[in-house]
Amino acid sequence: MAMRRRWEIKQPDELHVLQSAQMQAISWIGAYLGEAGNPRNLEIVDAGQAFLKPERLKQREALYLASANDPAQHMRVATNHNDRVLGLLYGTQTPNQQELQSLYVDPEYFGTGVAIDLVEDFIDWSDPERPIELSVVDDNYRAQAFYRRMGFTAVEAPPRPVKAFGKVFKHLYEIDMVREV
Numbered sequence: 195m196a197m198r199r200r201w202e203i204k205q206p207d208e209l210h211v212l213q214s215a216q217m218q219a220i221s222w223i224g225a226y227l228g229e230a231g232n233p234r235n236l237e238i239v240d241a242g243q244a245f246l247k248p249e250r251l252k253q254r255e256a257l258y259l260a261s262a263n264d265p266a267q268h269m270r271v272a273t274n275h276n277d278r279v280l281g282l283l284y285g286t287q288t289p290n291q292q293e294l295q296s297l298y299v300d301p302e303y304f305g306t307g308v309a310i311d312l313v314e315d316f317i318d319w320s321d322p323e324r325p326i327e328l329s330v331v332d333d334n335y336r337a338q339a340f341y342r343r344m345g346f347t348a349v350e351a352p353p354r355p356v357k358a359f360g361k362v363f364k365h366l367y368e369i370d371m372v373r374e375v
């Protein structure tokens with residue numbers, strides 16, 4: 195007998211706003227916080243807390259609602275039977291680029307297949323005639339290993355400072371990866 199899936203992949207709505215922001219904050223801090231004394235820790239914690247600011251929650255809610263009616267945006271959460279958010283993926287298409295913008299999984303669900311299902315669902319949605327691009331922090335080796343398994347390869351270029359959430363990070367650098375057609 196086939197094993198029943200323990201999660202569902204779906205478009206989020208206003209009920210998922212706070213929980214997905216909390217999950218993303220924890221996943222972000224877990225991925226990027228360095229050893230004690232690492233100069234980047236302050237900006238990582240600041241950015242992690244910023245996920246929970248009221249204005250950012252409002253923006254998130256607006257994005258969840260707008261993306262539901264926009265065929266160029268793919269916003270999905272993985273939820274369990276209690277509607278708890280286990281993972282989040284956001285991808286977009288523009289005339290120039292098809293991009294996986296963000297992917298976060300609850301650390302309790304690392305290695306369970308939630309991330310695989312979110313990315314496979316995104317690949318199913320994407321245009322198979324065009325590459326899929328993404329950026330990933332240069333020392334986020336877990337994410338890079340995961341993306342390699344999903345068919346992405348690193349683009350040869352020097353890492354550049356991460357620009358995200360309206361700021362340029364001083365101590366966080368990213369590289370690009372691409373999943374060719």
Ligand SMILES: CC(C)(COP(=O)(O)OP(=O)(O)OC[C@H]1O[C@@H](n2cnc3c(N)ncnc32)[C@H](O)[C@@H]1OP(=O)(O)O)[C@@H](O)C(=O)NCCC(=O)NCCS
Nearest residue numbers: 221225297298299304305306309329330335336337339340
């Ligand atoms: C990136 C992410 C979505 C991947 O999901 P996941 O469930 O952890 O992925 P998996 O466990 O299926 O795969 C991780 C791979 O990294 C490997 N890995 C784990 N730790 C590693 C490390 N420190 N260095 C190198 N590889 C590592 C695992 O062995 C596994 O590879 P394998 O299956 O070939 O053995 C998830 O880890 C996450 O949400 N991370 C925090 C947020 C983040 O980094 N998002 C991506 C931003 S672009």
